[in-house]
Amino acid sequence: MKQIIALGGGGFLMEPKNPLLDLYILAQSTKEKPKICFIPTASGDSESMTLKFYEFFARHNCQPSHLSLFKPPTKDIEGFVLDKDIIYVGGGNTKNLLAIWKDWGLDGILRKAWDQGIVLAGISAGSICWFEEGVTDSFGEGLEPLQALGFLQGSNCPHYDGEEDRRPTYRQLVGAQTLKAGVAADDGVAIHYIGQEIANIVSSRPNAKAYQVVFDGKVNETELPTTFLGAD
Secondary structure (H helix, E strand, O other): OOEEEEEOOOHHHHOOOOOHHHHHHHHOOOOOOOEEEEEOHHHOOOHHHHHHHHHHHOOOOOEEEEOOOOOOOOOOHHHHHHOOOEEEEOOOOHHHHHHHHHHHOHHHHHHHHHHOOOEEEEEOHHHHOOEEEEEEOOOOOOOEEEEOOOOEEEEEEOOOOOOOOHHHHHHHHHHOOOOOOEEEEOOOEEEEEEOOEEEEEEEOOOOOOEEEEEEOOOEEEEEEOOEEOOOO
């Protein structure tokens, strides 16, 4: 089963005291004690992000590790990645992430991992990267369209309610057909794909939502059914 979980924001990086999204990700593995690997490329291997990853996941029933491309743990990157059950990509600069991954061949390794049933997940840049396109602040001031890996069809916009320019810019780019139609996620929302289809949308915040944004003569934004994980 090919799974991708795309977080608009939240998780251990943004909500260290709210475990709902990260526990959801862990639960998607069939393994009793899944091997989960954090890839912090987009942040330049931020030590603080990596520490937050270990602080959270060390408290749960899993085997955490991380993959640095600045200080590789092994020459056999493919073997290292394909040994894992869950890959979790952190936020940061999506353009740099894609360039570094391509140079190391990690883009192809991750596609192989996806094809083999390893769960792929990520927040912000780690969400955009899986789609054909996304809206990013990677270029400095302002938000711009960006071509990504294309594992998932369409475009993606994270932080839809968390950054004031995200929603209007994404709508404008889809309306101008600069970006393909796609999905946007508020902070605290995870969109769970099985293959190319959305299987579930969950949130760690009661009012956080996901949206389908399309252009059909005009921009249409449709709120998608979202389940709050904290509900009794």
